[in-house]
Amino acid sequence: MEEQKQPSEVITLLSSRELEKMRKACQLAAKLLDYLTPYVKPGVSTQELNDLAEAWTQKHGAKSAPLGYAGTVMPFPRSICTSINEVICHGIPNGEDVLRDGDIINIDVTPILDGYHGDTSRTFFVGEPAPLVRRLVEVTEEAMWRGIRAVKPGARVGDIGAAIQEYAEGEGFSVVRDFVGHGVHRIFHAAPQIPHYGEQGKGKKLRPGMVFTIEPMINIGSYEAEVLVDGWTAITVDRSLSAQFEHTVVVTKDGVEVLTLSPAKVLA
Numbered sequence: 001m002e003e004q005k006q007p008s009e010v011i012t013l014l015s016s017r018e019l020e021k022m023r024k025a026c027q028l029a030a031k032l033l034d035y036l037t038p039y040v041k042p043g044v045s046t047q048e049l050n051d052l053a054e055a056w057t058q059k060h061g062a063k064s065a066p067l068g069y070a071g072t073v074m075p076f077p078r079s080i081c082t083s084i085n086e087v088i089c090h091g092i093p094n095g096e097d098v099l100r101d102g103d104i105i106n107i108d109v110t111p112i113l114d115g116y117h118g119d120t121s122r123t124f125f126v127g128e129p130a131p132l133v134r135r136l137v138e139v140t141e142e143a144m145w146r147g148i149r150a151v152k153p154g155a156r157v158g159d160i161g162a163a164i165q166e167y168a169e170g171e172g173f174s175v176v177r178d179f180v181g182h183g184v185h186r187i188f189h190a191a192p193q194i195p196h197y198g199e200q201g202k203g204k205k206l207r208p209g210m211v212f213t214i215e216p217m218i219n220i221g222s223y224e225a226e227v228l229v230d231g232w233t234a235i236t237v238d239r240s241l242s243a244q245f246e247h248t249v250v251v252t253k254d255g256v257e258v259l260t261l262s263p264a265k266v267l268a
Contacts, residue, residue, distance in 0.1 A: 009191050010191060011084075012190060014210075020212060021116045022118070024116070024118075027260075027263065028111050028113050029248075030118070030262045032057065033121075040099065040126060041126065044099050044203075045098045046091070046094060050079050052243040057111050063111065064079035064112075066078065073229070073230060079093075082107055083106040085103055086106060086241055087106075087132040087235050088234040088235060089179055089217060092166075100127075101128065102126065102128065104129060106124075108246065112149050116186055117186070118248065118260060120246050121244055121245065121246040122245040136220055139173055140173075140245055143168045143216045143218060144162055144246070144247065146167050148258060149254060150162075152251070152254075153207060153251060153253065156202055157194060157203030157219060158198040158199045159200050159201070160196075160198075161194070161195045161198030164196045165197040173220060174218035174219045174222060175197045177197060180194055180232070181212055181214050181246075182194065194213065194214055196217070207251060208251050209250070210254055211250045211259070213249075215246030218238050219240075219242045220240040220243065222236065222237060247260045
């Protein structure tokens with residue numbers, strides 16, 4: 001789930017004990033997406049995906065962080081975010097949104113386990129996508145990885161965004177500005193904010209123990225976004241398709257560790 005509000009500027013560096021708890025929460029998040037993967041197919045509603053996710057999360061002794069999360073209009077009413085086609089992020093699951101062949105859907109999950117948040121998302125193909133749509137999703141995933149590879153002690157937050165922006169725009173797509181990555185640990189949305197665009201050498205310096213998400217949203221058309229009257233659902237202004245991938249990472253002494261890698265390698 002992407003940061004919408006300005007978090008505290010205080011950056012928390014996690015201890016080894018705290019990081020072990022984060023690893024467990026993040027692995028649970030990855031396993032939840034693995035569990036949902038076979039259900040992403042034509043004819044399934046986003047409400048069904050939500051209910052499957054909520055039952056699985058409870059079964060594994062965790063809570064769903066998005067459920068009841070405070071918003072500007074209303075608390076988020078579901079357990080996961082399901083963003084289809086032109087929805088950039090924060091799509092609200094419901095029984096009327098039924099997946100169709102050719103759709104893409106981003107599923108964003110954040111279980112809380114032992115007080116720590118595991119935050120990750122993937123964009124899935126529903127059936128067979130059009131070539132341009134497949135390319136959008138492939139570029140988005142690679143853009144995320146380029147951002148992750150920019151993470152190391154002494155690097156700057158701007159290095160992450162610059163790597164993502166240079167690649168995505170070089171492939172003919174645009175990078176959403178209105179929603180960014182964020183610190184995450186016991187707090188769902190914490191410092192630092194991680195824009196997916198920017199300049200190398202700019203922004204806060206990365207230090208070992210910092211944990212945050214990298215979650216670029218890439219559009220086929222303009223990067224401009226608008227939020228619907230529900231206060232959550234963000235869509236592309238030009239109604240072009242949007243894709244997103246998200247991992248939670250920690251800065252290590254030597255580089256970066258991806259905490260939400262799928263143990264089953266179902267998807268990145």
